[in-house]
Amino acid sequence: xxxxxxxxxxxxxxxxxxxxxxxxxxxxxxxxxxxxxxxxxxxxxxxxxxxxxxxxxxxxxxxxxxxxxxxxxxxxxxxxxxxxxxxxxxxxxxx
Numbered sequence: 001x002x003x004x005x006x007x008x009x010x011x012x013x014x015x016x017x018x019x020x021x022x023x024x025x026x027x028x029x030x031x032x033x034x035x036x037x038x039x040x041x042x043x044x045x046x047x048x049x050x051x052x053x054x055x056x057x058x059x060x061x062x063x064x065x066x067x068x069x070x071x072x073x074x075x076x077x078x079x080x081x082x083x084x085x086x087x088x089x090x091x092x093x094x095x
Contacts, residue, residue, distance in 0.1 A: 001035070001036075001066040001067060001068055002066070002067065002068075002069060002092055002093075003038075003064065003065070003066055003092070003093040004064075004065045004066070004067050004090055004091060004092050004093060005062060005063070005064055005065070005090075005091045005093060006030075006062070006063040006064075006065055006088060006089070006090050006091075007060070007061070007062050007063075007088065007089045007091075008026065008060075008061050008063070008079065008085050008086075008087065008088040008089075009048070009052070009058035009059065009060055009061075009085070009086045009087045009088070010022055010058060010059040010060075010061065010084050010085060010086065011053075011055060011058065011059075011083070011084050011085075011086055012045065012055055012057050012058055012059065013055075013084075014059065014084050019042070019059060022084045023040055023042075023061065025082075025084075026040075026061075026063065026079070026082075026085070027040070027063075029075060029078045029079065029082075030063075030065055030067065030075060032078075033067070033068075033071040033074045033075045033078070034067070034068050034071050035065050035066055035067035035068065035071060035075070036065065036066045036067075037063055037064070037065055038063075038064035038065065038066065039063070039064050040061060040062070040063045040064075041061070041062045041063075042059070042060075042061055043059075043060035043061065043062060044059065044060065045057055045058070045059050045060075046058065046060055052086045052087055053086055055086065058086055058087075072090065075090070076088070076090065
């Protein structure tokens with residue numbers, strides 16, 4: 001399976017204690033569509049360049065994934081519908 005990097009921004013409404021739960025829900029979404037999560041790195045709370053959904057900052061995360069190309073649309077739809085994820089970017093890594 002091809003490797004991907006998923007960068008996503010969590011809403012600042014998510015408390016610091018709840019971040020591991022949200023990360024596990026994102027991992028569950030990836031596993032549900034047939035992928036696997038290698039590691040997730042928390043970049044921390046940062047100010048955004050422009051407001052997204054009236055938020056000026058967010059919690060940035062980086063996840064390394066292995067995913068079938070046919071499952072990308074379903075993953076992105078699930079992330080878009082998630083209330084905690086403000087934005088996401090999925091990039092395929094060249095190998």
